[in-house]
Amino acid sequence: MDLSDLQLKKDVLMDLSYLIGVCHDFGKATEYFQNYIKEVDEKKRMQMKGRQETKHGLLSAIFTYFVLQEYLKDLKDQKVLNEPLCDILAVIGYLIIKRHHGNLKDARFEILDLKEDEDIEVLNRQIQSINLNEVEKVYCDLLNVDISYFFNHHQQIVKEILQKKKRIRRLREEENIQYSLITQLLYSVLINSDKVDASGIEIERNRREISSDLVDAYKVIKGYNEPDGKMNNIRNCIYDDVIFMLNELDLKQKIYSLNVPTGTGKTLTSLSFALKLRDKLKREKGFTPKIIYSLPFMSIIDQNFDEFERVFKKVNGHIPTTDILLKHHHLADIFFETKDDEFETTESLFLIEGWNSEIIVTTFVQFFHTLISNKNRTLRKYHNIVNSIVILDEVQSIPHEYWLLFKKLIDVFSRCFNTYFIFVTATQPLIFEPETEIKELVKDKSKYFSEFDRIELIPELESTPFDKFKEIVRKDIEEHKEKDFLVVLNTINSSKELYEYLKDFEIPETSYYYLSTNIIPKERLSRIKKIKAEKGRKIIVSTQLIEAGVDIDVDIVYRDFSTLDSINQVAGRCNRNYSEDKKGLVKVFVLIDTNNNDRKYYQYIYGDKAILINKTSKVLENYSKINEPLFLEITNEYYTKVKDAMADDESEKMVAYLCNLEFESIQKNFRLIKQDYEKIDVFIELDENAKRIWHEYQEIRNVKDPLERKKEFLKIKKDFYDYVISVPKKYANQVGFDEKTGIGYISKVEIDQGIGYDSETGFKRENAGGGSIIC
Known part of the structure; x- marks a missing residue:
């Protein structure tokens, strides 16, 4: 670790972790707590649990503060650490221990909530009940402090902690987010160790080896290195450029960018670079980083994870165990295995949530809501991000209002915690300044963007009524009988209306596909696979879920107006594999809802005055058509305009929370994905398998023991949510929503009768306006 910014060396951090771990349960030495854990009468036990004297958190926190102060005095005297840092580290220890069985709170409230008279009375009784001689025997080899001094001066120590509220107030002036990172790291190390110890699970300490040449071997087996058309040659050139960059890499540089056109093999290239960087760090720096591959959408997580599995299987002859390659999102399989063991469901969940694997494929939500969190369960994996290599794929999906927040967070995290970040995208947002703050892995990316001339983009910026648009699309489909089409719309209702309109014309030898979040996840995945395998002509109508990373290839794309990065992404589905004998066409329309x-339909998503929409219009209004070689220039112009115009208020508020150690406040206010309306989940009993799963769910609900009930549900969780969609809460009565369970239900009987859900277009949104629902 490199903690030079904090003057905090690795051995000091290790000492702090050790002291916090040794002290965190000091309060359990009281007679009150010992009587409580020995009591066999459950009624008496619950009465004892409710007493203030039985609780051990506050006493343990005050003792930890005392021990850390004694330790830090020497470092301050030796000028190893400066005084402001020593002052705050002892407070951090107090905050961590006080909440190690709950969630982190705001530092200022934790100090203010310490009631001098009331709490000291309880502490007096607790300390008087502790056998000092026995405690000294326990701690004699663990701590180099005078515990009897603590017993005699604990009231003075409480008053000293109360005075630290002045120090907490001064944090606002320092504007230093490192303190919050240190707090979260030490908290993560403590709670993870505590939970692992309590679980009794044996976690393998020996790291698993992965060949740094894994992707190279895969490319040879698949024949990707052989000359095979312009597209494959470009992919190989980009791959070679990126891998060559390792030779001249300065490991002090920790933030990188892989910014190349869509369809050029960014997934495998970034994985290979990360594996080789991992090997380089192991040889030159003496540590082996985990690789965390994070993406914005679950649909492309499954796609990329499957590709990683194929790489391992082709090269090694078998799919890797979960301790090597892990997929983690809230709907992933709950299954964990090593080369020697296969774990039960609850044990698997524990290991998965701790990120106890070499390569973790996960969501932006999982990743960023760990970096910015106060929650015990979430922060347990925080320490496993430290010393890792983080690949942020499709990074343009990060909301622009958080650019400043993520810039500061990633910059400090990378420097302080020796973590390497790789931004992967075809449309690089200006979160970091090119060259000075972020290093390009391709020396001359403009060369690759200029080599591609796969598509022509035509922006039709005059408003077009939706009915007229439907006719334009139909005529184009009828006229170009040999072409595949993709139409991407902004709302579910408009996409359903267009799909049903086109289907009515029954064009021969044409397959129709509909995609949106209105369809259950199982069916969405099945349709994407069918689209990719389709040999005949296909017409796809979709919402924006089709855009980033979904590996399909069509000839003509229609797109309802959106942000430029979104338009660019959907353009990446057009002539994706670069057929040189034809050129793809992308048409962008500003559709209006005459009802x-x-x-404008985009207003249902972005509102009336969205910066991104405004800047997209400003860029596109200068062109009647745009060829692909211009995409890089136009994208840069767009992001420059966005950066110049955007307000940083939201980011600055979050940064202030971090600087002030206001963990609960940031948890309440930070949302990577914002919802403009309240949603509910609905189980769709679409087939016999769904019927079986729903029956199992009903049986599980009748299990009385809540822990056993949770354990049984975990076994069916993935299959269960394959049949669940989210709909606006206004449809609660329509779907029989159960407030107690938090889920609605549409039965197979109803579906067979044409009620509630359509097998092609999904949930039936009765009495909904044409643009009222998005996604």
Whole structure:
């Protein structure tokens, strides 16, 4: 670790972790707590549990503060650490221990909540009940402090902690987010160790080896290195450029960018670079980093994870065990295995949530809501991000209002915690300044963007009524009988209306596909696989879920107006594999809802005054058509305009929370994905398998023991959510929503009768306006 910014060396951090771990349960030495854990009468036991004297958190926190102060005095005297840092580290220890069985709170409230008179009375009784001689025997080889001094001066120590509220107030002036990172790291190390110890699970300490040449071997087996058309040659050139960069890499540089056109093999290239960087760090720096591959959408997580599995299987002859390659999102399989063991469901969940694997494929939500969190369960894996290599794929999906927040967070995290970040995208947002703050892994990326001339983009910026648009699309489909089409719309209702309109014309030898979050996840995945395997002509109508990373290839794309990065992403589905004998066509329309005062459909998503929409219009209004070699220039112009115009208020508020150690406040206010309306989950009993799963769910609900009930549900969780969609809460009565369980239900009987859910277009949104629902 490199903690030079904090003057905090690795051995000091290790000492702090050790002292916090040794002290965190000091309060359990009281007679009150010992009587409580020995009591066999459950009624008496619950009465004892509720007493203030039985609780051990506050006493343990005050003792930890005392021990850390004694330790830090020497470092301050030796000028190893400066005084402000020593002051705050002892407070951090107090905060961590006080909440190690709950969630982190705001530092200022934790100090203010310490009631001098009331709490000291309880502490007096607790300390008087402790056998000092026995405690000294326990701690004699663990701590170099005078515990009897603590017993005699604990009231003075409490008053000293109360005075630290002045120090907490001064944090606002320092504007230093490192303190919050240190707090979260030490908290993570403590709670993870505590939970592992309590679980009794044996976690393998020996790291698993992965060949740094894994992707190289895969490319040879698949024949990807052989000359095979312009597209494959470009992919190989980009791959070679990136891998060559390792030779001249300065390991002090920790933030990188892989910014190349869509369809050029970014997934495998970034994985290979990360594996080789991992090997380089092991040889030159003496540590082996985990690789965390994070993406914005679950659909492409499954796609990329499957590709990683194929790489391992082709090269090694078998799919890797979970301790090597892990997929983690809230709907992933709950299964964990090593080369020697296969774990039960609850043990698997514990290991998965701790990120106890070499390569973790996960969501932006999982990743960023760990970096920015106060929650015990979430922060348990925080320490496993330290010393890792983090690949942020499709990084343009990060909301622009958080650019400043993530810039500061990633910059400090990378430097302080020796963590390497790789931004992967075809449309690089200006979160970091090119060259000065972020290092390009391709020396001349403009060369690759200029080599591609796969598509022509035509922006039709005059408003077009939706009915007229439907006719334009139909005529184009009829006229170009040999072409595949993709139409991407902004709302579910408009996409359903267009799909049903086109299907009515029954064009021969044409397969129709509909995609949106209105369809259950199981069916969405099945349709994407069918689209990719389709040999005949296909017409796809979709919402924006089709955009980033979904590996399909069509000839003509229609897109309802959106942000430029979104338009660019959907353009990446057009002539993706670079057929040189034809050129793809992308047409962008500003569609209006004539049933709602000619409101533009994009306003249902972005509102009336969205910066991103405004800047997209400003960029595109200068062009009647745009060829692909211009995409890089136009994208840079767009992001420059966005950066110049955007307000940093939201980011600055979050940064202030971090600087002030206001963990609960940031948890309440930070949302990577914002919802404009309340949603509910609905189980769709679409087939016999769903019927069986719903029956199992009903049986599990009748299990009285909550821990056993949770354990049984975990066994069916993935299969269960394959049939669950989210809909606006206004449809609660329509779907029989159960407030107690938090889920609605549409039965197979209803579906067979044409009620509630359509097998092609999904949930039936009765009485909904044309643009009222997005996604």
